[in-house]
Amino acid sequence: MGSIRTSEKPHAVCVPYPAQGHINPMLKVAKLLHHKGFHITFVNTEYNHRRLLKSRGPHSLDGLPDFRYQTIPDGLPPTDTDVTQDIPALCQSTTKTCLPHFRELLNKLNDTVLSTGPPVTCIVSDGCMSFTVEAAEEIGVPEVLFWTHSACGILDASYLTNGYLETTIDWIPGMENVRFKDLPSFIRTTEPNDQMVNFVIAETKRGLKASAIIINTFDAFEKPVLDFLSSSLLPPIYTVGPLHLMANQISEERLKSMHSNLWKEESQCIDWLDSKKSNSVLYVNFGSITVMTPKQLVEFAWGLANSGYDFLWIVRPDLVVGESAMLPPEFVMETEGRGMLASWCSQEQILKHTAIAGFLTHSGWNSTMESVCGGVPVICWPFFAEQPTNCWYSCGEWGIGMEIDTNVRREEVERQVRELMEGEKGKKMKSKAMEWKEKAGEAAGPGGSSFLATDESNAHPTYKRNLLELEETEYTDVFGRARWPGAPQRVLKTPFFAQLTTLPIDENETNQPIIGHSTIHDMEGYCFQIVLKLYVDNFRSVLHQHCQLRIQLIDVHVQQEKDIRRLAGTVLNAGNG
Structure with missing residues (x-):
């Protein structure tokens, strides 16, 4: 790849969830994007920034001219301890407090007078830091969510158990005969107001407004689940793993020397x-x-x-x-x-x-x-x-x-x-x-299924089959890079599907909410969304504790010369109801 002048580079802002197991893979994504010609801003919390300096040395976060580190506060009380923060408290705090600080950072990065880098062209954030989606909408750039856990973890996070941990269930596609005890612990509860359940639901709903989702997995490893996710959930799914095998292919010593362990390694x-x-x-x-x-x-x-x-x-x-x-x-x-x-x-x-x-x-x-x-x-x-x-x-x-x-x-x-x-x-x-x-x-090798995609041809096969080709003038690639010389880099693409079924009898276009609204270049654009509704009832006894999940797929694509079209997909009912 030839060198790209800094002023011409697309600029990705990478925001990991502030825990070790999330920072490591996000840094690999950032390295791969940098290797492909992106200017990178990597955003840690102030707490983890201090921990990294302590474990890696005072110059470990100096970065490069086109790979810079920035910080935002996490909202928790300051501390000099060298431990992982309380996860529920951290989830609640980042959700409530980080967005204003992130907006301020984006304004600084896009300031043509004060900033030495190119303007931000996309945001890549952890799936648990989806407050960034709103910020991306505000400045009109694509938002790519990186789910650092498995594809099966994404799928079954949409289902709430009825309390019987050994009960075998068969209503999660691609995960037949899984037990309740095998589902993520955050949703393994009968309490509808559980803090972590509400966090997962809120993050999932906000995440559906992103331009794409990338997962650290590979097609052969989780094929049934990936097939279902790609045919039922939008944004489009991109498999980019195993990330560490892909990152190991980068030969640039400057990037290879960047690490993210929060504890000092014992060689x-x-x-x-x-x-x-x-x-x-x-x-x-x-x-x-x-x-x-x-x-x-x-x-x-x-x-x-x-x-x-x-x-x-x-x-x-x-x-x-x-x-x-x-x-x-x-x-x-x-x-x-x-x-x-x-x-x-x-x-x-x-x-x-x-x-x-x-x-x-x-x-x-x-x-x-x-x-x-x-x-x-x-x-x-x-x-x-x-x-x-x-x-x-x-x-x-x-x-x-x-x-x-x-x-x-x-x-x-x-x-x-x-x-x-x-x-x-x-x-x-x-x-x-x-x-x-x-x-x-x-x-992860040449010609393999997993590599950082820069256009829809590299998306999951099920998504490719359904994606209709859009006019070139309507979008950039998923990471905000211009798809042809001189193309505008701040237009969000709006993918849509050709094969959809109609709404069920008891649902209609007027009683289903539209989410994911954004205004880009004075034109309203709506992407596919999944409207997640949890109905929890019959809590008279443990035998009656259950939750009904209904997922409705809504497509609304608005253009100035066309009427609003609403199409809907499947409804899945889970539980005893």
Whole structure:
């Protein structure tokens, strides 16, 4: 790719959710966009900006002339602690307080006098930071939402359980026979006013006004779910994973030197693994947010010790609820020489090391993707969010995992570690993991299904089949780049479908709300939207607690010379009603 003058570059503003597992993949997206010629502004919260400087060094966020770091406050009380913030409080605070500060930042970036960079041409934000959609509408640029979890996590986040965790359900397309306990923890409730349920619903509804959704997955890995999402949900879906395989293809040293770990990495982990035989070590890491009780920590410890196998265990200082993570001295003595403890590491490097035979994980999506790309089978102990869903797929559909019960027992930990390392099931899991590793490499390689798209030809196949070709003058590409020399870069595209059914008898055009309104160049434009309605009733007893979900697909495309057209798609009823 030839060099592009700064003044001519499209400008992407990237806004991750302020947690480790969201910042890492967003930085990879930003690097890939920069590699494709974009000017980048990467927006961290002030709290995480300070943590990054502490863990990476005082010059780690200096950036490049065309890759700059900016900050906005998260609205929470200032603190110098080095821990993940309370997630519900953070969700509530960012939703309520970040938009005005983000508007102010955009105004500064677009100030032709004060700014040294090009004007903002698109915003790429985390799916949990959808307040940016409103800001994008206000300045007339495309908004691309990046959902950092699995496609199945997006789909089942639209469904609310009735309280029976072991009940098998069959009404989520692509996820037949999933149990309520396998659904994301945030929506696994019977309380209609639950804070996190309301947050998920609000983020989903706002997110439907975006120009596109990108997901860190690949088509072969989640095909049934992706097919359903792409045929039923808009904005269009773009699969861009595994992101770390794609980012590893970037050869520019300036970009490769940029990292985003909020804790200081212990490099001796790799040196220790180098001294071990191939496929001899179990890697244990429960991510950046998972916490456990002191009893659970001890049970995991003795399960690992009694298995007899070597292990590398990442133990964050805040891993135990309300206190420091302290392991029994007897455990440390028992495992001396065959166990290594560290507070943080470069997980991507660990999981591709030849010494690693298995991974005891919380089933976070980044960890799942990285284990698949390393061909590493997993033992799952999901904690929250969509991790139970990822675990369900790992143990079933993908065939790469086993699950440990929430009530951790050392005997069960020992048994599963032994099974993974030496048992027949472990061998089958390893074989399946290697198959997925090959498919992941194909997806991220030249001609593969996953790469950052700059036009609709790279969208998910189901979306491509339904997309009608628009006039060139009506839109730029999904990331705001001009689609031909001299084309305006601030016009949002409005995709629409040719194949739609009519509204059901009890619904009509007048009683269905239109959402997603925006005014661009004095012309009203409406994209497809999903109107999400939750009906919670019959709470007389646990037996009657249920929720009915109705999803209605509405297309309204308004042009000055045409009448308003309203078309609607399917209605899905979930629950007992």
